[in-house]
Amino acid sequence: xxxxxxxxxxxxxxxxxxxxxxxxxxxxxxxxxxxxxxxxxxxxxxxxxxxxxxxxxxxxxxxxxxxxxxxxxxxxxxxxxxxxxxxxxxxxxxxxxxxxxxxxxxxxxxxxxxxxxxxxxxxxxxxxxxxxxxxxxxxxxxxxxxxxxxxxxxxxxxxxxxxxxxxxxxxxxxxxxxxxxxxxxxxxxxxxxxxxxxxxxxxxxxxxxxxxxxxxxxxxxxxxxxxxxxxxxxxxxxxxxxxxxxxxxxxxxxxxxxxxxxxxxxxxxxxxxxxxxxxxxxxxxxxxxxxxxxxxxxxxxxxxxxxxxxxxxxxxxxxxxxxxxxxxxxxxxxxxxxxxxxxxxxxxxxxxx
Amino acid sequence: xxxxxxxxxxxxxxxxxxxxxxxxxxxxxxxxxxxxxxxxxxxxxxxxxxxxxxxxxxxxxxxxxxxxxxxxxxxxxxxxxxxxxxxxxxxxxxxxxxxxxxxxxxxxxxxxxxxxxxxxxxxxxxxxxxxxxxxxxxxxxxxxxxxxxxxxxxxxxxxxxxxxxxxxxxxxxxxxxxxxxxxxxxxxxxxxxxxxxxxxxxxxxxxxxxx
Numbered sequence: 001x002x003x004x005x006x007x008x009x010x011x012x013x014x015x016x017x018x019x020x021x022x023x024x025x026x027x028x029x030x031x032x033x034x035x036x037x038x039x040x041x042x043x044x045x046x047x048x049x050x051x052x053x054x055x056x057x058x059x060x061x062x063x064x065x066x067x068x069x070x071x072x073x074x075x076x077x078x079x080x081x082x083x084x085x086x087x088x089x090x091x092x093x094x095x096x097x098x099x100x101x102x103x104x105x106x107x108x109x110x111x112x113x114x115x116x117x118x119x120x121x122x123x124x125x126x127x128x129x130x131x132x133x134x135x136x137x138x139x140x141x142x143x144x145x146x147x148x149x150x151x152x153x154x155x156x157x158x159x160x161x162x163x164x165x166x167x168x169x170x171x172x173x174x175x176x177x178x179x180x181x182x183x184x185x186x187x188x189x190x191x192x193x194x195x196x197x198x199x200x201x202x203x204x205x206x207x208x209x210x211x212x213x214x215x216x217x218x219x220x221x222x223x224x225x226x227x228x229x230x231x232x233x234x235x236x237x238x239x240x241x242x243x244x245x246x247x248x249x250x251x252x253x254x255x256x257x258x259x260x261x262x263x264x265x266x267x268x269x270x271x272x273x274x275x276x277x278x279x280x281x282x283x284x285x286x287x288x289x290x291x292x293x294x295x296x297x298x299x300x301x302x303x304x305x306x307x308x309x310x311x312x313x314x315x316x317x318x319x320x321x322x323x324x325x326x327x328x329x330x331x332x333x334x335x336x337x338x339x340x341x342x343x344x345x346x347x348x349x350x351x352x353x
Numbered sequence: 354x355x356x357x358x359x360x361x362x363x364x365x366x367x368x369x370x371x372x373x374x375x376x377x378x379x380x381x382x383x384x385x386x387x388x389x390x391x392x393x394x395x396x397x398x399x400x401x402x403x404x405x406x407x408x409x410x411x412x413x414x415x416x417x418x419x420x421x422x423x424x425x426x427x428x429x430x431x432x433x434x435x436x437x438x439x440x441x442x443x444x445x446x447x448x449x450x451x452x453x454x455x456x457x458x459x460x461x462x463x464x465x466x467x468x469x470x471x472x473x474x475x476x477x478x479x480x481x482x483x484x485x486x487x488x489x490x491x492x493x494x495x496x497x498x499x500x501x502x503x504x505x506x507x508x509x510x511x512x513x514x515x516x517x518x519x520x521x522x523x524x525x526x527x528x529x530x531x532x533x534x535x536x537x538x539x540x541x542x543x544x545x546x547x548x549x550x551x552x553x554x555x556x557x558x559x560x561x562x563x564x
Contacts, residue, residue: 206457209435245457249479249516251486284479284518290490297517343517 008058018054025163026156040073043080049073071096086128091146093125183211199243199281206245207236227260227294228253231287234268238283242275245282252289262328263296263348269320270298270344278302278342293350299343304336321346356471359383359398361391361417362406362433367456371404371433374460379467388412392420399425401471407434407445407453415448422449431470433458439484446546452476474536475543482515485546504542511538 009020012030019037023030040047053069074095078088100117187208194200210232224230228250235246254260267285274283278300286297310317317334325332325346336342358379360368363386372381383398385391388411395403395417403421405414418430430450434442435457442453451470454463455478466476477485489504504512507528514524521539525532 213435247455247457247479247518249483249518251483251490251516286479286483286513286516286518288483288486288513288516299518 008055015051016055018051018058021058022054026159040077044076046073046077046080049076067096067100090125090128093121093128095125097122097125179215180212183208202245203239203243207240210236225256226253227256227264227287227289230256230261230264231267231285231296234264234271235285238268238271238275242272243281244275246271246285247282248285248287250287250289253287254289254294259328259330259348260294262324263294263330263346266321266324266328266332266346267296267298269316269324270346273316273321273344274298274300274302274342277305294348296346297343298346299341301341304338304340304342306338307334307336355380356402356467357382357398357400358467359385359391359395359400359403361385361395361403361409361414363387363408363410371460371463375464375467376460378460378464386410388416388420391417395421395428396424400428402467403428403430404433404467405430405445405450407432407441413441414445414450418445418448418450429470429473431466431476433463439487442481442484443488443546446481446543449547451543452478453481454478455480473540475539477512477515477539477542479516479518482512485542486512486516488546504545508538508542511535512542515539 007021007024008017009024009030012020012023014020014034019033020030023033026033037047037051040050049069050073053066053073056069057066071092075088075092078091079085097120100121187204190204191201194204224233228248231250232248235248238244239246256264267287271283271285280300280302282300284297284299286299288295321334321344322332325348328348330346330348332347333345334342335345355377356379358375358381360371360381360383362368362371362384365386368384368386372384375381379402382400383394385394386409388409391403391405391409403417405417407414409417414430414432414434421428422430430445432442432445432450432453433456434453435455446453451473452466452475454466454476458466458478469476486504486509489509510528511524514527519527521532521535524530525535528535
């Protein structure tokens with residue numbers, strides 16, 4: 001949900017507090033806003049529709065009814081000004097376009113994200129609007145109206161954009177504080193509770209460290225979006241689940257697509273096997289991305305094993321690692337012998353994308 | 354012979370932890386928490402090895418190296434960090450650190466790394482080996498013709514094995530080399546990293562910042 005441009009005012013209200021809210025957002029007197037709405041209401045009821053539109057928008061449940069109402073209000077206003085229907089249709093599309101852009105949280109500043117639908121509406125509106133007037137005479141009146149609208153709405157939009165940026169900054173700061181507090185405090189509490197269990201404390205601390213580090217230096221919040229981030233998450237899970245230490249190194253990185261995700265799952269399975277069966281508490285994982293393909297190595301210095309001696313009903317290696325890599329178009333190689341440790345090499349050809 | 358070590362890290366708690374973990378294996382002759390404190394301290398004490406955090410409150414660890422190294426060429430620096438930012442780690446190495454280890458290293462491994470650095474060798478953690486391969490891979494396509502601009506196939510092989518978690522001894526066995534030769538390859542990579550002035554390293558660092 002995009003950030004609300006304004007809230008209805010609960011203290012300064014006559015009907016629903018829309019005018020009060022608009023006034024608070026713009027920093028002008030509420031009476032002035034009410035006067036503008038009243039005048040607009042006289043223009044074929046446009047003010048009433050606009051009021052409803054803002055109300056619906058501020059209620060925050062749905063954006064579409066708000067946009068439709070805004071467009072209808074604009075149409076009524078222009079018809080009331082005596083414009084021909086084609087111009088009105090064009091202008092309506094223009095307004096609807098602006099509404100879509102705003103409601104989707106698009107920024108009007110350079111570099112902001114602009115919703116495609118809004119731009120399409122804007123463009124088609126402009127084409128109809130100009131197409132109508134290119135051939136016929138009375139271009140001046142609607143031109144003046146459009147110009148006046150721009151003069152009125154322009155600074156307002158500019159101000160809104162500034163306030164939006166400020167609000168986003170504040171929200172980000174609050175987000176940082178909340179995140180650091182939650183995660184770090186939670187971890188400290190966990191550490192206190194498991195103070196006697198050194199392995200578990202170490203695992204919890206390492207996981208916390210990884211999370212914070214990925215958040216600070218990595219791809220940020222949410223799901224991992226690259227191979228190295230996803231491997232980092234898998235490694236942290238394994239550390240926590242099995243009380244081992246996973247040393248992750250990498251050269252290069254690639255975005256996470258389907259084959260790469262399968263590679264991560266296979267690597268995770270390899271780490272799990274190493275954690276469970278190797279008998280050592282340290283696992284090394286190295287991911288290398290080159291133009292000719294991706295390679296991930298999972299290695300332990302543990303007991304190793306004899307493949308021939310592994311019971312055939314143990315499907316982890318065959319299915320979850322080898323089968324998975326084959327289906328993803330890659331390969332898995334296992335190098336191991338009793339007491340020689342184990343290294344599993346997972347490869348995807350051609351950069352993985 | 355225990356090595357004389359100075360510990361530079363802005364977290365007192367972490368310094369205490371390292372002190373405890375290292376125990377009697379080295380002699381910690383001084384501690385500092387900032388670039389401003391560290392520079393005169395290291396000049397005075399003239400230790401064999403400085404354990405240096407990559408990030409300090411008043412600047413990067415490379416500032417300490419730049420200020421001390423000209424007067425005290427005998428002091429060896431070993432970078433120690435939790436930082437994931439490859440370009441910061443490479444910056445400290447380029448400034449003259451003899452190696453990089455992560456803060457999760459065990460006390461025993463750290464003591465071993467200090468010994469190695471004091472003896473003039475380079476210490477590459479798996480993570481640093483990955484960073485270096487990444488940095489040099491960026492220039493591969495450009496095809497620099499200077500000797501310093503590219504890794505030899507053997508150096509690349511050694512770095513890959515370090516990144517995969519192999520120790521020098523294991524690498525030596527696997528590549529049928531002596532441990533001394535493996536160490537020589539790593540030192541050579543370090544020298545290339547520090548002396549290479551090629552644009553690719555800078556460009557690589559800039560690209561990393563943009564990602």
